[in-house]
Amino acid sequence: MCGIAGYYTSNKGFNGSNLLKSLEGSLYHRGPDQNGTYQNSQVGFVHTRLSIIDISNGRQPFCADGVALIANAEIYNYKELIRNNSEYSYSSSSDCEVIIPLYQKYGLKFSDHLRGMYSVALYDENEDKLIISRDPFGIKPLYYIINESGFYFASEIKALCEAEIIDKKIDNNVLKELLAHQYSLDSNTIISGIKRVLPGETIIIKKGKIEKKFLNNPLKKIGNKNKSDKGFLKKLDSALYDSVSKHLRADVPLGLFLSGGIDSTVLLIIMSELLDKPVNSYTAYFDIASNFERDHSSYLASKYKSNHIELKVDKDNFINDLPRVIKALDDPVADYAVLPTFLLAERASKDLKVILCGEGGDELFAGYGRYRKILRPLLFNNNNLQKKSIFAKKGILRDKFLNPKNYNVLFENYSCLTKLQNAQLFDTKYWLPNDLLNKVDRCLMYHGLEGRTPYLDNIIFENSFNLPDKLKIRQGRGKYILRKWLSHKDKSAKAFQRKSGFTVPVVDWIFQEGEMLGPLVAQQECIKDIAYPSSVRSIFMKKTKKSSLAAWVLLFYSLWYKIHIIDKKTEGTIFDVLSNN
Numbered sequence: 001m002c003g004i005a006g007y008y009t010s011n012k013g014f015n016g017s018n019l020l021k022s023l024e025g026s027l028y029h030r031g032p033d034q035n036g037t038y039q040n041s042q043v044g045f046v047h048t049r050l051s052i053i054d055i056s057n058g059r060q061p062f063c064a065d066g067v068a069l070i071a072n073a074e075i076y077n078y079k080e081l082i083r084n085n086s087e088y089s090y091s092s093s094s095d096c097e098v099i100i101p102l103y104q105k106y107g108l109k110f111s112d113h114l115r116g117m118y119s120v121a122l123y124d125e126n127e128d129k130l131i132i133s134r135d136p137f138g139i140k141p142l143y144y145i146i147n148e149s150g151f152y153f154a155s156e157i158k159a160l161c162e163a164e165i166i167d168k169k170i171d172n173n174v175l176k177e178l179l180a181h182q183y184s185l186d187s188n189t190i191i192s193g194i195k196r197v198l199p200g201e202t203i204i205i206k207k208g209k210i211e212k213k214f215l216n217n218p219l220k221k222i223g224n225k226n227k228s229d230k231g232f233l234k235k236l237d238s239a240l241y242d243s244v245s246k247h248l249r250a251d252v253p254l255g256l257f258l259s260g261g262i263d264s265t266v267l268l269i270i271m272s273e274l275l276d277k278p279v280n281s282y283t284a285y286f287d288i289a290s291n292f293e294r295d296h297s298s299y300l301a302s303k304y305k306s307n308h309i310e311l312k313v314d315k316d317n318f319i320n321d322l323p324r325v326i327k328a329l330d331d332p333v334a335d336y337a338v339l340p341t342f343l344l345a346e347r348a349s350k351d352l353k354v355i356l357c358g359e360g361g362d363e364l365f366a367g368y369g370r371y372r373k374i375l376r377p378l379l380f381n382n383n384n385l386q387k388k389s390i391f392a393k394k395g396i397l398r399d400k401f402l403n404p405k406n407y408n409v410l411f412e413n414y415s416c417l418t419k420l421q422n423a424q425l426f427d428t429k430y431w432l433p434n435d436l437l438n439k440v441d442r443c444l445m446y447h448g449l450e451g452r453t454p455y456l457d458n459i460i461f462e463n464s465f466n467l468p469d470k471l472k473i474r475q476g477r478g479k480y481i482l483r484k485w486l487s488h489k490d491k492s493a494k495a496f497q498r499k500s501g502f503t504v505p506v507v508d509w510i511f512q513e514g515e516m517l518g519p520l521v522a523q524q525e526c527i528k529d530i531a532y533p534s535s536v537r538s539i540f541m542k543k544t545k546k547s548s549l550a551a552w553v554l555l556f557y558s559l560w561y562k563i564h565i566i567d568k569k570t571e572g573t574i575f576d577v578l579s580n581n
Contacts, residue, residue: 002060002072003027003445004142005159006045006121008130009150010208016044019163024048026159030072030445034059038068042208043123043130045070050353050448051252062097064089065104066125071096072140072155073118074452076246081113095249096120103131108202111135111216115246115458119197121153130205136216137360137456138199138433141331141441145194150208156442157194158330158564166193168565175530176401179553180389182334183435190332199433232471235463236485243457244270247356254354254452255280257344258308260296262367262479262486262495263358267454269489271356272304279306282348282355284340286505287314296494303492311347313340315509323570323577326559328446333438334556336504342443349447359436360455363428364464365479366472371420390550396535420469428465507548510555514540520578521554526561 005023007016020037024046028035031048038045038061047060047070062069075081078095081102088101095116102110103122108131111118117139122131132153134142144153145166154160161168171192177184187195197203204212244267248254256271258264258281271279281301285294294310301308317339325342326332348355362368391397414422437453444451454460467481474480477496486495510517518540522533536554539547559577562568568580 002050002070003030003048003155003159004046004070004072004119004121005152005154006043006070006130007150007152008043008123008205008208010042011149012041014042014150019165020044020046022163023154023159026162027155029448030155032448036060038063038070038123040125042128043068045121045123050445050450059092060094060096062091062094062100064091064100067100067103068123068125069096069100069103069120071099071118071120072142073099073116073120073135074450075099075114075116075118076243076249076457077115079249108204108214111202117453117456119155128206129211131202132197132205133202133216134197134199136200136458137428137437137453139437139441139453139456141438142197143189143194143331144197144203146208146210147193151205151210153197156330157189157191160194161191161330161564166191169193170561170565172401175557176403178332178334178557179391179397179401179530182553183332183431183438185430185434196331196434199429232463232467232481233485233488236481239457239459239463240266240454240485241270241274243454243460244356245274247452247454247457248274250354252353253280253351254356255282255348255352256306256356257281257348257358258283258297258301258306259358260293260300261358262482263361263455265300265490265493266361266482266486267356267358268300268304268306269486269493272306279304280348280351281306281308282311282344283308284311284313284344286340286503287312288503288505300493303490309347309351311340311344313343313504315512317343318506318509319513319573319575322574323559323563323572325443326556327563327570328442329439329560330564331438331442332556332560332564333435334553335435335439336506336552338439338443340504341439342446345444345447345449345451349444349449352449354450354452355444356452356454357440358455359440359451359453360432361479361482363424363432364455364461365467365482366420366424366469367478368427369478371423371478372473372476390546390553395532396539396550396554397531398529401530418469420472421465424465506552507543507545510540510548510551511543514551516575517555517578518551520575521551521558524558524562524578526565527554527558 024035027048031050033051034049036047036059045061060070073096075095078098081098085101090097102113111133118135119140119142120133141155143157145160152165169192171190174184174188174190187198200216202214256267256279283297285291325338440451471481483495486493518537521527522536539551562577563570
């Protein structure tokens, strides 16, 4: 994977060399192996490369026949695409270069032919237009600014901020979303004026202005195929092996985040069959009484002979490492799992450049408890979505920060889908890219580690989302058909055992340190603006799940604001950063 950034201005006298240097420096961690630039009188591209495929000769930008391309991408069907577009004269064996002949042949529909994860920018000199596009699931990030001087884009928000293209001002409407749901939805980001390219979105820019936007959506092939079909399991088996095999295409070592749950266990079994050497597997665990995931991961690693690494995450990591974690999260996501994900990525990056992850399995196969209850974190009732904020009726936040926008505006109720499918659809469009995939991208790319998500593949999507509800949820358990597949492959894998949950013990850590943390968080100016200090102090002293989650979100935001808005250094503990004025 890589970092990409650039600009397109209508000012032909603009000298963007210093801007490109700044953008390159900000994105170095995403691509420490190589860098490259492209410039003309109005357009500038910069690319920082993490070499995965064709490690010796895949330098970008690619330029051919008046087209310049940079891509933060892994195109898994690139070999097939190259064979089908053999008339083009390729300068490398890179998976990304094939995008140019696809554009030349299909125009703006080039992305319809890509199977993989990507954020790309393509400049057509002949038509003087810039095209930026993001993969349909939103696996790879892309952000942009448009103002009087032109159009600017980058893989990360902080690259645009550090280049001083825009003033860092908080969008209070997005902040409300972060406080209520621990992540933000839709195209607006927490920095006013910086927008996300939406999953599946392609934007065309001419003369420094947006000319057109459209979405390439994998959901266009969905439907309620609620029929009896004994071939579902066979189709799923074929889709799983096909996707994992393509996600294993790399010229560098790769591994697996193994949680012990259904999703990662399925990946371990298939990887162990497809690879001619042991899988490198990594598991995070906590110093708590119940450690089923750790024990089961260890058992699976032993059975499938993986090279297994376990990493303990404890309160010392919470105190000492959280500032480093939050430094990586320029697009904030206050998910407990950011800490173990970041530390596990740091450990895996010592051995590998690529890691496979199980993200997407819960959304596609209906694994969340909220699907069984059609509840949490958003209540689905009579085809409407209702907000459930952790701060509701707590007397903590000031009134103007209590009510995020009505999510019924975002929710699309497709009459052709079941109630379950509509709930899955909402999570796939918003929760998945803006929380889970955002977390994975930032935590892994901070360490130069590429995360791959085999479940988020067009073919698996079509073979999972379109399943009858009864093959997703049965006898009070989600992921029924995936469990069924696993039970056929390995009867000892405990496919139908209830998962205890990957629970980070933040509740205990915050309560134990609450006497010191509460006053420190309450005195931060960014917290005084949104909450009542006395109430903030009090929630740090309550050992309840809801109070601790509220305390966590406020702690997260106070650290995030200090690091990303005030630009305080992240050396030291959470106490050091919060005390640093």
